Every structure is written in C-alpha cells, then in structure tokens.
Amino acid sequence: MFSVCGDSRSGRILAGTGHFLHGPTIRISSDFGVTWEGVKHDPKFARGANAELKHIWQIVPGHASQPGTWYAGVDDAALFVSRDDGAKWTELKGLTNHPTRPRWTPGFGGLCLHSVLVDPTGARRLWVGISSVGVFRSDDGGKAWKLCNEGLPNIAPEFIKDPDMGRCVHKLAIDPTRPGVLYVQFHGGVYVSENAGDSWTRISAGLPHDFGFPMAVTERGDLFVVPLLADNNRVVPDGALKVWRSRDRGRTWRALTKGLPQKDHFVGVLRDAMTADPFSPAGLYLGTTGGELYFSKNDGDTWRKLPANFPRITTVKAWVV
Numbered sequence: 001m002f003s004v005c006g007d008s009r010s011g012r013i014l015a016g017t018g019h020f021l022h023g024p025t026i027r028i029s030s031d032f033g034v035t036w037e038g039v040k041h042d043p044k045f046a047r048g049a050n051a052e053l054k055h056i057w058q059i060v061p062g063h064a065s066q067p068g069t070w071y072a073g074v075d076d077a078a079l080f081v082s083r084d085d086g087a088k089w090t091e092l093k094g095l096t097n098h099p100t101r102p103r104w105t106p107g108f109g110g111l112c113l114h115s116v117l118v119d120p121t122g123a124r125r126l127w128v129g130i131s132s133v134g135v136f137r138s139d140d141g142g143k144a145w146k147l148c149n150e151g152l153p154n155i156a157p158e159f160i161k162d163p164d165m166g167r168c169v170h171k172l173a174i175d176p177t178r179p180g181v182l183y184v185q186f187h188g189g190v191y192v193s194e195n196a197g198d199s200w201t202r203i204s205a206g207l208p209h210d211f212g213f214p215m216a217v218t219e220r221g222d223l224f225v226v227p228l229l230a231d232n233n234r235v236v237p238d239g240a241l242k243v244w245r246s247r248d249r250g251r252t253w254r255a256l257t258k259g260l261p262q263k264d265h266f267v268g269v270l271r272d273a274m275t276a277d278p279f280s281p282a283g284l285y286l287g288t289t290g291g292e293l294y295f296s297k298n299d300g301d302t303w304r305k306l307p308a309n310f311p312r313i314t315t316v317k318a319w320v321v
Helices: none
Strands: 003-007 012-017 025-029 055-061 070-075 078-082 112-118 126-131 134-138 169-174 182-186 189-193 211-217 223-228 243-246 254-256 274-276 284-287 293-296
Touching (some): 003 055, 003 070, 012 055, 078 112, 112 169, 126 169, 134 169, 169 211, 182 211
Antiparallel strands (some): 003 012, 012 025, 055 070, 070 112, 112 126, 126 134, 182 189, 223 243, 243 254, 274 284, 284 293
C-alpha cells in the first residue's frame, strides 16, 4: 500500500491497495479502519489506452469547498477524480493528453504521479509531481495543464536529451500560510517557488546531501526534510537519523536530533512517511524503512518512538477528527 488519507469532514479513510489478482484498488473505511469496503468503480484507464495502472501512489481530498471530492495520482502517470466520496473515479484527460506526454520518461521507480496538491485558497488550482517528468499546474480544475519546470535541472541529460524532461521530482509540498509558495524535494536538492510553480530556486545550502524523499510543511510554514546519502544508498548519512527544519523558506536549516537515534541506524524515510498535524506547536510524525514510528509534539524540537515495530513504513498521515 502506497497511499492512505483521512478526511476530517466525513470521517472517511481512503487507501490505495494492490492485489496480485485484482490489481490496484481503492478501499474505504468509515469507522477509523475497523472495517473496509471496495468502491464501485476503481480508477481505470479506458480500454485501448497506451498505459497500465500499476500503483495508486497518492490520495488527497479536494478543496474545503468541495465535500466528497478526492484526487488519486497513479502509475502510469495520470490523475483521477471522484466527486461522490470515492465511489466512482474519472480520469482527468487534460493531463493524460498533454502535448508533452509522448516524451515523458519514467524514473527508476516508474512513471509515478506521486504528489497532488490542492490550492487552499481556491478549488480550481492543482499541482502534480511526476517522476521523472516534473511539475504540472492546472488553473481550471484539471482541464488544462502547464508544465512548470523552469529552474529545475535535467538530472540525466546524457540519457534524456529532451530539454523539457528529466526533472525527477520526489515530493511536492505547499505552504498553507503563503499563497503560491511551493516546495519540491528534487533528485538534486530542495527547491522553492514563490510564484505558484512558474519558476524554482534551489534552497539546499546548509543541508548535508541533495538526495531525499519526504517533505512536510506545518500550518505556520515551517519546512521539514530528511536528507539521504544518495540514489544508490538511500539511508540517512552516518547512520544518524536527523530531521532538518527551516523557518525562513530554506535560507537556513537546523538539524533536529533530540530523541532520534544518532549511531549505527542506517534507515531511510520514504516519500510519504513524514507528515505534520495542524496544531500549534505542530505535531510531526515520521516512519522509517526499519518499521519505526517517531513523533514530536513541539515542531520537531524533541522526538519519541512509539513502542511498536512495523514492516517498512510507506505512508504516515495525520488528521483531526
């Protein structure tokens, strides 16, 4: 399972699951995970489409003004929407049929649409992140899309000759306090956009490495990342689990380590395995590839480990009910 999301408005939880026989499906719980049921119409490509639905990478609720609306990002890269609380899903073909589509190149993990953002100031503006294509924005609810890669470098120009492609986005996040401010954890660093994705600026100075996946932004606008060693060694540097925080949009960074293991702890943190709650001070929650779950009640200043061990943690989400 790569994706799970809860909605405080309805109390429903949606999960993107996989099955060796039935393939990727969405399941819904209305009782906090005690019981689950399938949906009537899972996300599916039209018959004859030149795409295969391999995974459901991301599920997010729509804008606050759209109760019952959900978005699902999948691999092969496409975006689906449900307007009836997850019962039926429709492909947003404006993205699928974008003029650049024939030139999209998958990353090592596939052609993944793994990040979906809904603008908190308006329901019609959406962003998605696709590996290793880049960032797209829609200003009309998903009908038309603009490629927003200015300032993001091609990470493999020797293999990907197309000047517009090769932007290996790992994670997108939005600042809830500043309209139009976005962050991207890129294959080669952390970047910020202050104009809704029209252009990007690198803000990695002060971080130990330029590779990583998870990213979270609190309600007050603090940015959190977990750098990893490299693409071919996806563990924390020196076996020390450190969460890095910036309170000034990436101009400066501080390592947060209190309560986190700092010796011989060679774990990774996956794309959706870190999140923040809406409280002040914020609660932060972090799961590792070693199956540990850590939490902080004070904006990351101190951390504690929950007394349980799980398999590799792919997704951690927090919401208020």
